[in-house]
Amino acid sequence: MSSCGTGCGCGSNVPNRPTRPLITKNKVNKDLQHYWETIYNVVDHEKSGWYEKKPEPTIQLIEKSNISKDDHIFIAGAGTTTLVDYLLDNNYTNITVSDISSTALEILKERLKDQANTINWLVDDLTHPEKLQQILPVDLWIDRAVFHFFTETEDQKTYIDLLNKLVKPSGKVIIATFNLKGATKCSGLPVRRYNELMLKEKLSPEFELQESFETLYTMPSGDTRPYLYTLFKKL
Numbered sequence: 001m002s003s004c005g006t007g008c009g010c011g012s013n014v015p016n017r018p019t020r021p022l023i024t025k026n027k028v029n030k031d032l033q034h035y036w037e038t039i040y041n042v043v044d045h046e047k048s049g050w051y052e053k054k055p056e057p058t059i060q061l062i063e064k065s066n067i068s069k070d071d072h073i074f075i076a077g078a079g080t081t082t083l084v085d086y087l088l089d090n091n092y093t094n095i096t097v098s099d100i101s102s103t104a105l106e107i108l109k110e111r112l113k114d115q116a117n118t119i120n121w122l123v124d125d126l127t128h129p130e131k132l133q134q135i136l137p138v139d140l141w142i143d144r145a146v147f148h149f150f151t152e153t154e155d156q157k158t159y160i161d162l163l164n165k166l167v168k169p170s171g172k173v174i175i176a177t178f179n180l181k182g183a184t185k186c187s188g189l190p191v192r193r194y195n196e197l198m199l200k201e202k203l204s205p206e207f208e209l210q211e212s213f214e215t216l217y218t219m220p221s222g223d224t225r226p227y228l229y230t231l232f233k234k235l
């Protein structure tokens with residue numbers, strides 16, 4: 001274990017950074033999974049450097065996406081996000097929640113109590129997707145603070161291939177990352193920062209940008225992190 005030292009606000013020790021196994025294709029990266037399991041075991045998730053009492057910027061883009069209450073919403077790297085509570089409270093009925101950490105999803109399930117039974121839960125690795133390949137087509141894909149952890153081109157490509165495969169034609173994608181003024185690390189891991197053009201290039205030519213904005217997120221510690229929020233439409 002080492003001190004987080006990223007200013008992410010978790011105020012905790014974090015496990016040592018995972019190494020990349022040599023053979024990982026189509027297998028969950030166990031080191032990475034262990035890393036995130038440990039984070040959720042040692043950090044109070046409500047004090048983490050990404051916790052939101054209400055995920056306002058994402059809600060703003062969901063409202064602009066014009067999706068219906070029964071459309072299939074997929075949350076990539078959901079962690080323990082309060083976005084799920086918002087979606088249930090607002091009568092969205094077809095939700096798949098996924099993360100590499102089963103601990104995070106268990107915390108979320110416990111909070112949701114009986115409502116958890118209405119959700120499809122999936123533990124899998126977005127960069128080595130196995131079970132994720134089998135989910136039904138998606139009308140809205142939501143990723144806040146996940147894609148930016150994929151610093152290797154190969155991992156980014158695997159993620160975008162999955163996005164292309166799962167999102168329906170005319171389906172929508174919300175991706176929020178640290179922007180170019182953002183931190184270079186989160187939770188002890190390096191991140192890739194983006195501006196609007198960089199994300200457009202990653203998602204083209206299959207997706208067109210519909211909306212984007214930058215916003216300053218205040219962490220539970222009081223520190224701030226500048227984010228970029230984007231809404232794309234599949235062509």
Ligand SMILES: C[S@@+](CC[C@H](N)C(=O)[O-])C[C@H]1O[C@@H](n2cnc3c(N)ncnc32)[C@H](O)[C@@H]1O
Nearest residue numbers: 036050077078079081099100101125126144145
């Ligand atoms: C900074 S947290 C953000 C959590 C949530 N999206 C939110 O906004 O509250 C990043 C999340 O991505 C998950 N994650 C990291 N790498 C992943 C991967 N390769 N596949 C799936 N989930 C991953 C972590 O377990 C963690 O829950």
